[in-house]
Amino acid sequence: MRLTSRGVALLCAAAVLLAAGFRFGYPELALLGTCAAVAVVCALGYAAGRPRLGVTRVAEPDRVARGEPATMTLTVRNAGRLRRASLVAEDRCGNQPVAVPLLRLRPGHDTTVSYPVPTHRRGVIPVGPLRVTGRDVLGLVRFSRRHGPVTDVWVHPRVHPLSAVPAGVARSLDGQIDRVPHGSITFDSLREYVVGDELRRVHWRTSARVGELMVREHVDTSLPTIVVLLDNRAVAHPVVDGSAATFESACEAAASVVAAATREGLTVSLLLVVPDSGQGGYLDRLTEADLRHGNPGDSTSRGGTRSGLSPGGGSRGGRSGDDPLRTATDRLRQQRLGDTLVFLTGPGGRADLGRLGALHGAYPSVVVAVFDPAGQPPTVGHVEPAGPAGPGGRPTGGTGGGSAGVVVIDVADGARFAAAWNGVDRW
Incomplete structure (x- = not known):
């Protein structure tokens, strides 16, 4: 609330009229000044009332x-x-x-x-x-x-249709993603018999003790799991005109993989190199994702989230904690969170492909997508996992066509990523 220029002028005029009227004995001027002052006060009272x-x-x-x-x-x-x-x-x-x-x-x-x-x-x-x-x-x-x-x-982010997702060598009792002839089940609990249960699942000893039929309940402990690792480091994605186009493409690719895995009934896990709060659905997390700078020494992101490993999952404050990507790959190697790893990065992360190649022993299927509009035409290649990372983070095993290596997809945006993904003959 403030006085307008008209209100300021009227208030000044009221002060002058009141001063002149009382100083020189002109009651008419004092009356005019009083009327002007009352008008300003009434206007202030009117404005002070909050409209409902x-x-x-x-x-x-x-x-x-x-x-x-x-x-x-x-x-x-x-x-x-x-x-x-x-x-x-x-x-x-x-x-x-x-x-x-x-x-x-x-x-x-x-x-x-x-x-x-x-x-x-x-x-x-x-x-x-x-x-x-x-x-x-x-x-x-x-x-x-x-x-x-x-x-x-x-x-x-946009979701581009993907024809299939790699499932590693995990097993599914439902028969949807089987790569081996037999699955594995584990005893979970006992429950009361209902009509339609197989008699071979009846636990006779417990049934005799409680006086009613009890059947065994089993769960599948080998469902395939897809792990999507999104590179949200600021060094991996160049910012042009206030926007990181490669990071937007990586978010679209992550959303597409998550949607395809959900459609196939697979368990999917979404991780960020510089961790976020981890709350909300997959698409909501991708919507809020932004580029962050890992803080060397304490691995604190811009939002205040620590990227160090939890107790028992690795060292904190050590050398690996100085690099968010190294911390993330160490965690993935030690905890083995799934069967297939999908890593999405920009042109700045191309030098770190050797670290992903070292994860091939823990993850049967490793897919790396590098988004670079100024790079080479869309290609699908392989990086051999043999050998440690050489100078600059590049694998010493070279690049070849071996199917045992890491699948590397070089594309410009999310739509071309989906086309290249669907063009792979066999995961």
């Missing part, structure tokens, strides 16, 4: 893929008893202002405005709060109020 507005936002939908349409519907209701004149409202959609007509909104009535939400970039777009501005009848005081909460619209 009810604000409701509905995003349709609130989660979309990048480039898909999304609409925000805003409803403003005047819950007060007095009519407010000359109200002007403005909503915020990300960094863009949206005008909302509220001129002379009558008590008990509402107005609805719908406008598109920009979804051309991945991320969480905050919408709101509603900013209401107004002035008194004489235009002496201008006020501004904020109403309603902030609603987030999640713009997920």
